[in-house]
Amino acid sequence: MDRAALFDVDGTLVDSNPLHVVAWWEAFRQDGHRVPTRAVHRAIGLPGEQLIDHVLGPSGDRADAARLGAAHDSLYGTFFERLEPFDRAAELLRALAGAGWTVVLVTSAKDRELSALRRALDADDAIRETATADDVDQGKPAPDPLLHALSLVDVPPDRAVFVGDSVWDMEAARRAGVSCVGLLCGGIPRADLMEAGAAVVYEDPADLLAHLGEGPFAVPDPARGRDR
Structure with missing residues (x-):
């Protein structure tokens, strides 16, 4: 077997973890959330919606999660070739x-x-x-x-x-x-x-x-x- x-x-x-941290941190910042990078780093590895809940608490709605996730994906995509x-x-x-x-x-x-x-x-x-x-x-x-x-x-x-x-x-x-x-x-x-x-x-x-x-x-x- x-x-x-x-x-x-x-x-x-x-x-790639540091790049994810930067992308998520900037996505949160653009959406009006000030979060420490260490909080983002500890959540890396979770799927997007779970990561957002872990960092901000489970108080947001799906529209918030979709907006933050899209911002992260766009920012992180700029690092693909590096x-x-x-x-x-x-x-x-x-x-x-x-x-x-x-x-x-x-x-x-x-x-x-x-x-x-x-x-x-x-x-x-x-x-x-x-x-x-x-x-x-x-x-x-x-x-x-x-x-x-x-x-x-x-x-x-x-x-x-x-x-x-x-x-x-x-x-x-x-x-x-x-x-x-x-x-x-x-x-x-x-x-x-x-x-x-x-x-x-x-x-x-x-x-x-x-x-x-x-x-x-x-x-x-x-x-x-x-x-x-």
Whole structure:
């Protein structure tokens, strides 16, 4: 039976979190909301409406959310051609695919954003499927995106590992019954990721690549009769 390596993208494989923070901060400012960038940063990784509720409180209406979301999308879109992957991110995905793992991207990014992220990452040859928040009723930290991703490749939760950079990623994995690896490159402290459910935390994709022989990716595979 296959194993699945599930990956968040923003802040995990691509260095885009600071750009999202700036875009959301400016969208809030243009709409008359003065919010600290740290509050926005802590909410990155949530789908748009949930992010807005997390930052402003659940008092706005759908028109407010649509207006803020459209402003963010327009502002963030100006960065598409400047997106950069983290060091060795593509190599990490290819190493896992080459070792027999089924690689799936699980992201809150919309289709246009995801296309830009995949161009920056340049590792489509290693990616089997993608799952976005638009595919399910509830985004992270609900387990729905991860469970949907697993359904696409017919892999059960106990044969999957999810790699992410936010507490929302860790909580979603824990609730889905999937082992989770945290990365610090998204800017969230190690203690927060561990408390939210990370089995282990690495600095970035390059650090994880250097330690693939340890932790969740090194669990024995009975189907192959050896460790991966």
